[in-house]
Amino acid sequence: MFWLTLIIGLAGIAVTLFLAGKRVLFLWNLFKSGQPAPERVASVKRDPKGDVEGQVTEVFGQRKLLKWTIPGLAHFFVMWAFFLLATVYLEAGVGLFFGLDAHIPVLQTWGPIGFVQDFIAIMCFLGLVVFSIIRIKNAPAKLDRKSRFKGSHTGGAWLILFMIFNVVWTMFFYRGVLSAMDHLGFGKAAFGSYATGKLFEGMSYDTLEILGSIGLLLHIGVALVFLVIVVNSKHLHIFLAPLNVMFKRRPNGLGAAQPVLKPDGTNLDFEEADPDEDLFGRAKIEDFTWKGFLDFATCTECGRCQSQCPAWNTGKPLSPKLLIMELRDHAFHKAPYFMATEEQQAAFTDEQKLAMEVDKPLVAEDGVIHPDVLWSCTNCGACVEQCPVDIEHIDHILDMRRYQAMIESSFPSEAGVMLRNLENKGNPWGMGEMKRLEWIEELDFEVEVIDEKIPEDAEYLFWVGCAGALEDRAKKTTKAVAELLHIAGVKFAVLGPMEACTGDPARRLGMEYLFQGMAQQNVETLNDAGVKKIVATCPHCFNTLANEYPQVGGNYDVVHHTQLLADLVDNGKLVPVTPIEENITYHDPCFLGRHNKVYKQPRDIMAKVPGVKTQEMHRCKDKGFCCGAGGARMWMEERIGKRINTERVDEALETNPDTVSTACPFCLVMLGDAINEKKSAGEAKESLEVVDVAQLLIKSIKAEVPAAAE
Incomplete structure (x- = not known):
């Protein structure tokens, strides 16, 4: 029986290695044929700590999946079953080559190991039950746009669930027979296998030996078939996910857009680029x-x-x-x-x-x-x-x-107007450069405008941004921030007409060469002025200055205005005193929140304003819903489906707010437009408005106290 089992097992292994090996070779050659990405390997070499942390948190810790609690837990146990039950397959290999009574010392005799193996196998089975329930609830007949499985190959998923189930039951069958033969070194510690073994009590040793060999071949055979299926299906992620996590952009693949690179990993200079040799994006x-x-x-x-x-x-x-x-x-x-x-x-x-x-x-x-x-x-x-x-x-x-x-x-034709304005006027609206100074005239104190060098007593350059200087609603935020810095005694200066768009809309549209030219010009201006620290009110400017300008030689200490204001409030330099008795819901700007992980400071500011009652929308923080302006969509028409800003305002209205707050001029405009539409339709109260967090703070600090109260 031993030799027959060995021959069948070896034949199955040989066929599997051939079929799986052929597919793996194809994948290897495919990956190898891709364009070079030397910066990926270099980034790993520069940050081994980040590499290890990524594997621990993302692969072994399943951090992202556990945000989806029930399916996350199910996947956690199924994933760990793959790791831990590999030891059972090692035992099966020993049984195949050396007989059913062979044991590896400790690995096949120490009770706690047997307990963990059986426990994880049972938890894996429960995970399969959870997955089955989820997929039954999302059956193909119900797969509308709201289902995350819409468009997925659900049939392949059922096959994988079935194969994992086969791994579990053949394991207990095989080990149960070994327990009945008194060949299971763990004894009662392997509680599941021991209980299964009770089903085989009373059978002759010869019968048990035949059943043990059948169980062994079934258990190994399932794994071999499973391997062939995996390398030819979407479940290839079992092997590739750790590699993808290892070579991702640190820390999270967000923030900076990546420059166009040459094969050696250096930035492509568009002044010297050759369209016949260099890749300008992906054509095929x-x-x-x-x-x-x-x-x-x-x-x-x-x-x-x-x-x-x-x-x-x-x-x-x-x-x-x-x-x-x-x-x-x-x-x-x-x-x-x-x-x-x-x-x-x-x-x-x-x-x-x-x-x-x-x-x-x-x-x-x-x-x-x-x-x-x-x-x-x-x-x-x-x-x-x-x-x-x-x-x-x-x-x-x-x-x-x-x-x-x-x-x-x-590209969408209306975006062409924005690009021409950027080229000719340095801002998406095509306004004259002197317009950037008009907001200053509405203040009752003097703002330092840089002529050549930033003044020595100026701690920050206030990067106003195109919207902050030129868009009427965003100007209110600009003036509020300037007043707050003045009250707190923070010295700052502005570039005024020397400031130009950071180039973010051009880059996000795909017009990289225009971005590169604008970025280099701005970096030259900032470096010549001796700028070291920048505060910005626009998350898009903030992200570009902090994360993308280092790509073209601009290295600055950049903060968003909510970060700076929250620090000033914490240190007592800004003290909100007048209550604002309003129910406020906060909208997370994508380029401030998800791209740069600034969630806490805007909420901290609101929490310090007396009277404010905050209520979160059901999609907030890292699951926040976009206003629809990013990716240069601010300058494109939205002709398909429901407007994104309308969807977001519908979510905001569910909280019955008196005010919607945010921390981005683009969000201010997009949400404001949607709220105005709702007001016109009678679906929102007339008093509802969208304001920046800075406007709430200045309102509480500067609100006039009634004479009687004085």
Whole structure:
């Protein structure tokens, strides 16, 4: 019986290694064919601590998945079952090669190990029950847009659940027989296996030996079939997720947009670039880097990104999940062609090329990605924040936008006006540079405007931003911040007409060369003026100055105004005294919250204002919902589905607020427009308004006290 079991086992292992090895070799060659991404490897070498922390928290700790408590816990136990039950397969290997009575000292004899193995197997089974219930509730007939499984391959998921179930029951069957034969070294400590063994009591030793061999082959056979299925399915993430976490952009794939890089990892200088040799974004699937291919292959189709996407939730065609799946499927189809030699490519028939999607454009109405999908993205970062395997959706969307914008000149027409204004006037509205000083005239104190050098007694450069200087509603925030800094005794100066747009709208649209020119000009201005510390009211300016300007030589200590104001309140330099008896709900700006993790300070400021009662919207903080302005969407028409700002205001109205507060001029405009529409329709009270947190603070500090109270 031993030799027959060994021969069958070895034959199964050989076939599996051939089939799985063939697929792994294909994937290896696919990743290797991707464009270089030397900065990924370099970043890991520079930060081994971050590498270890990523594996501990994201892979072993399942940090992101545990935010979704019940499915997260289920996945946690199933994942750990893979790790811990590997020891059971080691035992099975010993049984295959040395007989059912062979033991590895300690590993197969120490009681606590047997207990942990049986416990995790039972918890894994309970996790399968949870997954089954979730999927039954989200059956295909019910898969509307609100389901995160919309578009996922649910059939493959059921197959995987079935295979994991087979791993569990064959384990208990095999170990139960060993227990009945008195060959299970753990004794009663392996409580599940011991209990199963009771079912086989009374059978002859020869019968038990046959059953043990069958159980052994079944247990090993399930694992071998499982391996072949995994490497050919979306569950490849079992092996790829740790790699994807390792090579992600630190710390979280958000914040700075990545520059266009040359193959050696240095920034591409557009003044010297050659369109025939250098890649201006992604024109076709083979233009993606090996990290891009790794992202595509790692997708689990869980749909957490889709469930949080503001575009998808308002009826637009963009689903971050479906976008990654479409890029993955296209890469797998076309890989045999672009990995082949020119001679081999010439030998492919037209039918083969059609099957490999050789001539299918990457971005086109009949392409892999529809243009409406590409231009629906607000760059809010919800997809990247929620992805449990750290896929960087925004990077891929931005890279495809770059080719469309810079090479094809294909982008929403209204965005062209914004680009021309940036080029000619240095701001998206096309206003004259002297307009940037008008808000100062409305103050009752003097503001220092930099001529050449920042004054020695100025602690901060106040980066006003285009909206803060030129948009009437945002000007109120600018004046409030200036007054608060003046009251607190914080010396600051402004650039006035020397200030120009940071270039964020151009970069997020994909017009990288325009961003690069504007950024270099601003960095030169800031460096010549001797600027070291900057405070900004616009999260987009804040993100660009702090995270992206270092890419072009601009290194500054940058804070958002809510961070600085919260510190001044904590230190007693600003004291809110007059109560504001209002119910206020706070909207998290995406580029302040998710991209830069500033959630606490705006709320701390409001908490210090007497009388304020705050109530969170059901989507807030890292699950906050976008206003619809990011990703240069501020300057594009929203023609598909429900307006994102309207959806967000509907959520705000559910809290019955007297005021909606925020900390971003773009959000101020977008939410204000939606509230005005609601007022016109009679769906919001006339007194409802949107204000910046700084406006609330200055109102409490400066509000006039009635004469009787004095």
